[in-house]
Amino acid sequence: xxxxxxxxxxxxxxxxxxxxxxxxxxxxxxxxxxxxxxxxxxxxxxxxxxxxxxxxxxxxxxxxxxxxxxxxxxxxxxxxxxxxxxxxxxxxxxxxxxxxxxxxxxxxxxxxxxxxxxxxxxxxxxxxxxxxxxxxxxxxxxxxxxxxxxxxxxxxxxxxxxxxxxxxxxxxxxxxxxxxxxxxxxxxxxxxxxxxxxxxxxxxxxxxxxxxxxxxxxxxxxxxxxxxxxxxxxxxxxxxx
Amino acid sequence: xxxxxxxxxxxxxxxxxxxxxxxxxxxxxxxxxxxxxxxxxxxxxxxxxxxxxxxxxxxxxxxxxxxxxxxxxxxxxxxxxxxxxxxxxxxxxxxxxxxxxxxxxxxxxxxxxxxxxxxxxxxxxxxxxxxxxxxxxxxxxxxxxxxxxxxxxxxxxxxxxxxxxxxxxxxxxxxxxxxxxxxxxxxxxxxxxxxxxxxxxxxxxxxxxxxxxxxxxxxxxxxxxxxxxxxxxxxxxxxxxxxxxxxxxxxxxxxxxxxxxxxxxxxxxxxxxxxxxxxxxxxxxxxxxxxxxxxxxxxxxxxxxxxxxxxxxxxxxxxxxxxxxxxxxxxxxxxxxxxxxx
Numbered sequence: 001x002x003x004x005x006x007x008x009x010x011x012x013x014x015x016x017x018x019x020x021x022x023x024x025x026x027x028x029x030x031x032x033x034x035x036x037x038x039x040x041x042x043x044x045x046x047x048x049x050x051x052x053x054x055x056x057x058x059x060x061x062x063x064x065x066x067x068x069x070x071x072x073x074x075x076x077x078x079x080x081x082x083x084x085x086x087x088x089x090x091x092x093x094x095x096x097x098x099x100x101x102x103x104x105x106x107x108x109x110x111x112x113x114x115x116x117x118x119x120x121x122x123x124x125x126x127x128x129x130x131x132x133x134x135x136x137x138x139x140x141x142x143x144x145x146x147x148x149x150x151x152x153x154x155x156x157x158x159x160x161x162x163x164x165x166x167x168x169x170x171x172x173x174x175x176x177x178x179x180x181x182x183x184x185x186x187x188x189x190x191x192x193x194x195x196x197x198x199x200x201x202x203x204x205x206x207x208x209x210x211x212x213x214x215x216x217x218x219x220x221x222x223x224x225x226x227x228x229x230x231x232x233x234x235x236x237x238x239x240x241x
Numbered sequence: 242x243x244x245x246x247x248x249x250x251x252x253x254x255x256x257x258x259x260x261x262x263x264x265x266x267x268x269x270x271x272x273x274x275x276x277x278x279x280x281x282x283x284x285x286x287x288x289x290x291x292x293x294x295x296x297x298x299x300x301x302x303x304x305x306x307x308x309x310x311x312x313x314x315x316x317x318x319x320x321x322x323x324x325x326x327x328x329x330x331x332x333x334x335x336x337x338x339x340x341x342x343x344x345x346x347x348x349x350x351x352x353x354x355x356x357x358x359x360x361x362x363x364x365x366x367x368x369x370x371x372x373x374x375x376x377x378x379x380x381x382x383x384x385x386x387x388x389x390x391x392x393x394x395x396x397x398x399x400x401x402x403x404x405x406x407x408x409x410x411x412x413x414x415x416x417x418x419x420x421x422x423x424x425x426x427x428x429x430x431x432x433x434x435x436x437x438x439x440x441x442x443x444x445x446x447x448x449x450x451x452x453x454x455x456x457x458x459x460x461x462x463x464x465x466x467x468x469x470x471x472x473x474x475x476x477x478x479x480x481x482x483x484x485x486x487x488x489x490x491x492x493x494x495x496x497x498x499x500x501x502x503x504x505x506x507x508x509x510x511x512x513x514x515x516x517x518x519x520x521x522x523x524x525x526x527x528x529x530x531x532x533x534x535x536x537x538x539x540x541x542x543x544x545x546x547x548x549x550x551x552x553x554x555x556x557x558x559x560x561x562x563x564x565x566x567x568x569x570x571x572x573x574x575x576x577x578x579x580x581x582x583x
Contacts, residue, residue, distance in 0.1 A: 026360065089345060091341065112359060
């Protein structure tokens with residue numbers, strides 16, 4: 001059996017369905033994670049404000065504050081916090097909304113336990129990736145944009161903002177492969193650590209988020225270009241290192 | 242899986258289209274009058290030239306009025322079509338919400354069941370944990386069953402195919418018993434529910450159906466209370482009706498929404514209590530059941546955060562009222578029991 005190198009990571013489980021929460025808590029604890037359970041939106045915010053977590057597993061339909069509102073609040077405080085939305089709401093609109101609010105991943109109920117655990121592990125790989133990336137090159141420049149991968153701080157012209165962990169990972173992967181076409185499947189496998197057969201649209205939503213940050217006109221991208229039926233290409237013509 | 246997003250026209254767009262359509266018809270009406278008046282003058286002039294012996298005394302009223310009636314008729318038909326379309330759109334929106342809510346309600350227990358089955362398949366679990374998980378699985382299965390039953394019953398209620406099991410009960414005793422059952426079902430402390438008043442008359446009811454009514458009201462009182470739950474039930478009666486007033490101290494209902502709450506698929510968003518789960522069928526089902534008992538239900542709330550009161554009126558049972566009994570049993574050909582249920 002594979003040893004879980006992320007044992008001891010703290011996960012906040014936000015779920016109001018008692019039956020599901022008990023099962024999730026058992027399985028996550030069994031994997032070696034330390035689990036804290038919040039039954040509603042208010043309790044979740046209270047816990048987030050008073051504790052440190054490595055990942056948040058979040059339902060959408062919650063009493064008092066829904067999952068979208070929680071994501072928004074978390075992003076203001078901690079842009080790098082990995083958030084996995086786990087919900088019975090399956091519509092494309094909800095999924096896009098969740099990812100746009102800043103969630104890193106979205107899994108619909110009912111789900112396979114193995115898939116959920118793999119996704120959680122994939123998200124927790126951030127630390128390894130983070131150490132690896134900062135060990136190589138910390139700051140990247142392209143066009144008018146500046147990205148600091150140590151603290152995810154970015155500058156685009158006069159604008160400054162913070163990237164989420166997943167956005168940073170995606171941008172870093174594109175920068176490491178600049179000038180090459182990167183397929184959606186490749187991005188899912190390397191950035192999301194999940195099989196490429198699963199919803200490649202997630203990648204498109206994150207790419208559109210990056211374009212909003214860095215492109216002068218997100219509808220006519222000059223840096224992150226779409227390559228028809230292939231994937232994406234980060235154009236290095238404007239890059240000034 | 243992503244689905245294609247439906248194009249929804251906003252009400253403002255539809256109203257604009259309607260206003261423009263009406264303007265078009267009014268323009269057409271004006272043109273018709275203008276054309277008629279102009280041509281009438283030409284007819285008169287040409288008539289005088291060609292056949293001076295013919296005298297046209299008055300304009301042709303039949304053609305003139307007929308044209309106006311035709312145009313007004315078309316405009317009226319258009320208004321009716323527009324009204325029906327608006328109603329249809331509202332229903333479609335409610336139905337879409339219902340599908341989203343019911344999917345959520347079905348998938349929640351289903352995902353819990355799948356999680357436990359996955360856990361049993363992949364992990365070594367202690368006996369105690371197994372028992373705990375099995376208990377939760379049974380609870381989920383019961384929840385699924387209850388939900389499916391409620392959907393099926395709505396359809397049966399609407400098609401008048403439901404088999405009610407009517408019995409004569411002492412109102413005071415049976416209502417208190419039913420409320421006690423609801424307290425037990427929702428695991429509420431007894432002190433939370435206060436029953437006052439008396440209703441010393443007999444009533445003819447289907448105990449199981451009325452249990453559904455009070456379970457729904459109790460469930461709503463719990464779901465829509467932001468702090469503690471407090472329920473007060475007041476029983477009273479007059480020679481015609483048994484009156485049950487069921488009040489909570491929850492978040493209340495805005496007066497504009499009070500009319501809507503018994504509508505089918507209706508879900509109200511409340512900023513004090515967002516994301517409350519439900520299907521939008523509960524109170525609709527409650528109203529249908531009360532209707533079957535020849536009773537009435539109404540709601541009252543002074544507004545947000547001021548609690549909600551439901552008033553249920555059920556007819557007093559009188560053995561001489563044969564017609565009343567027959568009307569109930571006539572709806573209930575499959576199952577008619579009219580014995581004393583106490």
